[in-house]
Amino acid sequence: MDGRRPTYRFHPGRWRTAALSVSLLLLILATTATASSGDRDSIYTNCVQKCRFTSCRNQPAADESLPLSLRLLQWTCPQNCQYECMHDLTSLNVQTGERVQQFHGKWPFIRLWGVQEPASVLFSVLNGWMHFRGYRKLRTLSPRWYPMRRVLLLNALLGVNAWIWSTVFHARDFPITEKLDYFSAIGSLLMGSYLALTRAFELYRDPATSTPTRRGLAYAMLAFYAAHVSYLTFWPFDYGYNMKAGIVVGAVANLAWVSWAVRNWRTRPYAWKIVVMVVAITAAMALEVLDFPPWMWVLDAHALWHAATIPLVRFYYEFLVDDVRWEVRIGKGKGKVAVQ
Template identity: 40%
Template sequence: MGIRLVVALLSCLVGVLIEASAGDSHPRYQVCVEQCKETGCVKDKLAVDGPWYVQEPLYLQWDCQSNCRYHCMLKTENEREVLGTGPVKYHGKWPFKRVLGIQEPVSVAFSLLNLAMQFHGWLSFFILLYHKLPLRPQTRKPYYEYAGLWLMYGFLAMNSWVWSAVFHSRDVDLTEKLDYSSAVALLGYSLILAILRTFNVRDEAARVMVAAPLIAFVTTHILYLNLFKLDYGLNMIVCVAMGIAQLLLWVVWAGVTRHPSKWKLWAVVLATSLAMLLEIYDFPPYKGYVDAHALWHATTIPITYLWWSFIKDDAKFRTTDSVKKVK
């Protein structure tokens, strides 16, 4: 299942929310954006030897439209604050303040911390497999039958967090597609892994039979999103279906297995469910930086640690059982 799985699922759902909002629908904001694009002037930012948005340092530069939207949003929000009204969304997003050109700096920071936690989990799992647990005498490979599958899961999870950080840094068409594609790839692979582990599929031919159709489906869906149409509604249905399927597999398996660390699996499920309340209780960013989504990213850090702890316990449990059978 994995905490990044749920993050990936929520990433799939974000797109359906990005539509006309109260902020960008306001005539004052629309006039400001049009004036900015024509004259390069927003309030006190006057054009001197060219528009202001080409005079900023290179690492801060966005395209003209994005910069105009950003500064007009700040101007509109300042006016709303004077009038005593609260923040509203613009183009489906809350009004965030940039730091060094980064669109959502706190979400980026927590995404990178999650990336670090995934790497720590993956590395400690690798060390456990090849340096702490016994290896098969003939092949020097782990006894744990799912070692390679979990190592690949770690790569996909880290890849997904990388593009999450990039997407929160700068929301453009390319970064959006990369974030969506990595999320879908992780969801699809996690579903395959959930089926193989919960049903204890160890035969290579059987694994191929399970994985092949799902890989074909996920690949086709990713190509459709990138090359034909970024269909938010279709993507939501696909992600929800894959997410719920594997969630149910892990929950049912935790209920029937005698695994000694199944309590960690239950803890991950419970903690994730509670953390998701932050996504439901959506509030504007405090001081323009910290919103519910950023805090939710923060909660995933300790949950990721617990998830990798369960994976390592599973490796120990299965290895001990396999060594006993060999003896």
């Protein structure tokens, strides 16, 4: 061996074919969301009807009578009736030993100052802060000539954006905030996969040969994103498909990083970090797949998943910072490769 790195070349058409194949597979595996059992419970529906009749007949005035914290987050009298009746039925179910039911696709959380899921809001804010810290570090450490600089910074900013919308959605669930949360999340995952594939297979070392591949990969991911958003916008929102799409896109990034670590673990002392990150994030993902009633009506599996990702996001950026430092040290005195 002469010590030179092998060149990995991929035809752009293969990326488009792969993206189309994954899209078709996800559509086949898609499942249709159904109404929650609590919505159909006669005790709940009768309670809501009675509350609306007695408390919300003059709705503008009834809305104005709600506490300020509820009005600031756009709660209405009928929605407040749903919240109160949800917890009335939940208390009855607990007292009689029956199972806790979901209502409108959610567990019966206790709101705080009008915030629907306070634990998930707090953890979303902390995740966003970790991405912002990573952005600042990468912006400071990566010189402008470093080919991966723009990809790294855009990846971090899309991470911040995704957690901002996660915060908004968990604070107040509207159809628009739900879509903004899910669409920004899949966008961030796609950018993370683009970063992983570009870095793992060094699609920036030789601009003359790698630029068409990078562009083909970017176009394929943009096409996938457009198809994903269109499907979930113009057809009934399919929660099962959305989760499967996120898992598949995340798995692509994980496999790319593992392949990079296998090739570099002897020469890069920090390569182990990304393997630990992949293993930990995969294990933590079990919390997202699991589903159980919230502990103390605050902490459910989804909130715990958000809590688990906080230290993992920090660890992820520690790896990226180490990689930038190593690459910049190698690049000094050996020429600067420009991004095409």
